[in-house]
Amino acid sequence: MKKDKLVRISLIFLAVSFIFIMLVLPLLLVAKEALAKGFAVYANSLTEGIAVKAMILTLEATVAAVLFNTIFGVASAWLLTKYDFKGKTFLASIIDLPFAISPVVAGLFFIMLFGRMSPLYPFLQAEHIKIVFAIPGIILATIFVTLPFITRELVPVMEAQGRDEEEAAASMGADGFTIFRKITLPNIKWALLYGVTLCTARAMGEFGAVSVVSGHIRGKTNTLPLHIEILYNEYNFTAAFAVASVLVIFAIIILIVRNYIEWRSKKKISAV
Amino acid sequence: MNFKGFHKIAAGTLSILTAAMLMTGCGGDSQFAESEKSGSSEFLNVSYDPTRELYAEFNEKFSAEWKAKTGEVINFNQSHGGSGKQARSVAEGLEADVVTLALAYDVDEVAKAGLMDKDWLKKFPDNSAPYTSTIVFLVRKGNPKNIRDWNDLVRDDVSIITPNPKTSGGARWNYLAAWEYFKEKNNGDENAVKENIKKLFKNVAVLDSGARGATTSFVQRGQGDVLIAWENEAILSKKDAPDDYEIVIPSISILAEPSVAIVDSVVDQKGTRKLAEAYINYLYSPEGQEIAAKNFYRPRDKAVAEKYKNQFPALKLVTVDEAFGGWAKAQKDHFTDGGTFDQIYAK
Amino acid sequence: MSEFEVELKNINKSFGDFKASRDINFGIKKGRLVGLLGPSGSGKTTILRMIAGLENPDSGDIFIGGERVNDVVAGKRGIGFVFQSYALFRHMTVFDNVAFGLTLLNKDKEFINKKVNELLELVGLAKFSHRYPAELSGGQRQRVAFARALAPEPKLLLLDEPFAAIDAKVRKELRQWLKTTINELGITSIFVTHDQDEAIEVADDIIITNKGRIEQVGTPADIYREPNTSFVAEFIGDSIRLDDISKFKGFDINEDNTSTEGIGGIIRPEFLEIAADESEASMPLGSEEGKVIATYFRGNNIQVDLEVKGEILHGWRSLEKKPLKRGDKALVFIHRIYSFKNNHTTILENRGKLKDSVII
């Protein structure tokens, strides 16, 4: 018994110290640097015009990326769990692939497809459609790096759920959308929300891929992470960390929302 | 049937996706949408990292000047980043009216992509470099390692911070300055030069990917005894913390000539050539030169230079053209894969 | 030295507000195969887990082999346990599963090989030794779990709902097999079940639990014939509950001659004799008249549901006799009733039978 307690305490200690050193200390450092010149400077660097514009752009790109990825995530998870077809395993691996691709390279993909060296470029130019070095490119890059998140969250849950309920509904003549809305969605909504929160967090913080396609135009195509880099390269460390702390705060809010969601779902289950 | 159904769905999703993207693209920034219409009210100068303060001030002055002269209100946009990366972005489709980069080689790349005349260098005075700088040393207060010149950098007890010439355009000037010093010292014996350069880079503690990163490693992280830096960057660091650093001027250095150029295909399409020309010419005007000097770049204008002569001590300066036969050759000899820089690290 | 191999004294156990065990007392003699029987939630699994050491009682003492084991950890109690879900180690082969306990005892390889093969032979799975659990059927997994539990030669074997997850046909075979095997091995065993047929068929003794209490301990026959409490009477066998037994002929007064008015009871189908008419009835005078509601063919007999004095009773009729159909009149003689008084059950024989016998 005594030995158990010792093991328990040392494991907790190990886990807590690991997270403290690897995660909490860097975050504390961000906070310390952000407030190094007092709260006024901190607030100033956040309310300054270009920072606000970067924040708005980041939120736009995040919302757009999460929206599209939600549609894709649900459709692909549905496809992978409700049907059997040839090439299913291969498709599943393809969806995971963006995890294995360096974000910088992902950015280059879009430059090659929509940039000046692309055969599509004259057409886009003639139609006055700007994709790379403009907001659509930023959204595309953000979508790319967050592509697998929602699918990955949904597939295990939908797999565990099986197909019985959907098949029963289908046998009663319900169409696909009705089945999804009435049967599947209530079963997966918490997993979906969890996937969405992760996707949101990751989308807000994306740097590498966005950096390649952005063009770094101040106040126009600079997202928050890019703005941080610029401030840092201006030796404006306080402001850089202040803006970084905003992303941390956003992330924490998202995670609190997620925990709240989880807590509510648990409460609901135990109430049934 | 099957295929038709797929098409319908695909077309539907495509239109939703594109519509949504264009909406966010245009709706997200109203100024952006305006620029599409009027065409000339937006102006983009794609530059490299250490010119941010310079152009912030310059754009403001020039904007007022231009408005007074023509009545047009122009929105001047800046993009900053690593010089090479910025050149690439322009070549890849970033619609810059002018580029103001760290070295001619990067502007050449834009020209190679067909966006401007191949002989852009001759379009403006002084090799299209309205302001210059040079390479100096930043050492810690009191110069504890007693670093006086390039040959001190090959001593075993000296730890150096300099960015990687392969990823940082600015750092190539550092490399070439060192090369020139050892070349003169060894009377052109290339093997001896290489030996010295090799020793020098063996002393490099952190090879940052960019010039600003290197400064941060030296200033913020306390890495190294000496930072090889552009003069403007060194002065800036010393100004921020006058008690911590000293600037050491070597006996010989290189004349760093950051290039400016008009991106012909963009200005012709947008109809901003006049504006772009005025913009660059203004850099050569006494006002422009004054702003450059205030931001620690050496002005070309004699009068302004005289005014700031305390800030910019005289030293022997060579140009890339004189010493290395121009940027294309310098790049090929030293920085392409397998060039002298790679030989330093070759096993 | 106690006469019992396993003994529980004054055991109490709660999970939060839920009282799982209330003052449990019983003893099990060496070599017996005992069934812990009760409805789900009656606390039978908790008892099993406390004996195994997987739960600790809040109060009371547990003895195994005469030794108090409350403070002995589960692994040192010398117990074999078969889980309802079998809990096989799914990443180990059948052989490794069975060998697991022996390797922990640091037995040498040869011994382990011999022992495991013996056991696999015993459970009839010798040729499956290199399979993984997922590749076996439910019944086979059950037998692996059994062999695994027996491998370290435990003093006591505990089985939690051992047949619950097996389909009906295999279950029957397995019950027989388990009973014979355990009897041959002579190991003291306790199994938990909610299925009375299973308990009656397999167990030497049955312990009936209800709401955390022990209702009755005894052989299956004793419990069936003489249920101590109304719960046992109702739970065991096929039973028809009555609220007032006094309305039936021959049951108007109790053994002690007090009125049975308002006293409840239980009738089993085998207590009923159903006759189509007086000629068929053995005790026509004492019989009640009933109306057939439904009949069911049951293979070796026919079940007849009848309405008698407002109560629905059911009994069996031989296939040899004249068939009854819905709506027919019938005569029903009730041989005996378990009557309840103060939660105690007494067997009340039909007084008509006594009278008749006197007359004869």
Next chain:
Amino acid sequence: MAASKKIIPGFRFSLGITMFYLSLLFIIPMLAFILYSSGMGMDKFISVVTDERILHGYYVSFLCAFVAAAVNGFFGIILSWVLVRYDFPGRKILDGLIDLPFALPTAVAGIALTTLYAETGWLGQIFHELGIKSAFSPLGITIALIFVGIPFVTRNVQPVLRDLQPEAEEAARLFGASEFTIFKKVIFPELLNPLLTGFALAFARGIGEYGSVVFIAGNTPFETEIAPLLIMTKLEQFDYEGAAAVAIVMMLLSFMVLLTINGYQRYRLKKEGIAV
């Protein structure tokens, strides 16, 4: 045709969306990239990717990513264990923190870690006194990669551990197995697959990671030069084809890592009859 056999409606619709989206956002851009670089020809491709410096870059990236993923594997198991099995004050907060590396821009992480682990930093001082160079060394790269990979293992192992039925553990405990033996023989085999998944993802992510690493790496050739930095180097020289060559090899290697681990998991489950 195939769709007519599906019981649940919507097969073509969901297949349509999935394939279209994947094509537009992933497959076509990737093909465009590969096509663009295919102009270089096999000879150049091979000479680029077999250059000693590039090979060393791969080596550094793979080694550091491997070590970081292994460290994350080890602590990921401990973290999941502590979060699932123990209740202690602050558990919820600890749980919530795990996802944060996803949200923090990698560059910010890199800067913060460099500040911490440089000789002047809070932790760098300690390392410095011990005579260990933490920032600007392979150790620094590994630290950055550990940071970005923290969520992968924990988030894969945690749910499996949480849903694990207790019976198998109890069975082992009844045989007198020590807690460590129970973990080793009964619990760990159950966690091996999610551990491998998490490891593979952290590993793949680590190989490609650039933003957080450049700050802390030191970027010295043949010492701390990572493969993604070499891609950047090629790009700085406007050598798109060379950059693409390096990137394609990295992509292939990461994909192979994912496939190998995936394959091993499937083989293992198949061997044990758990999956068909």
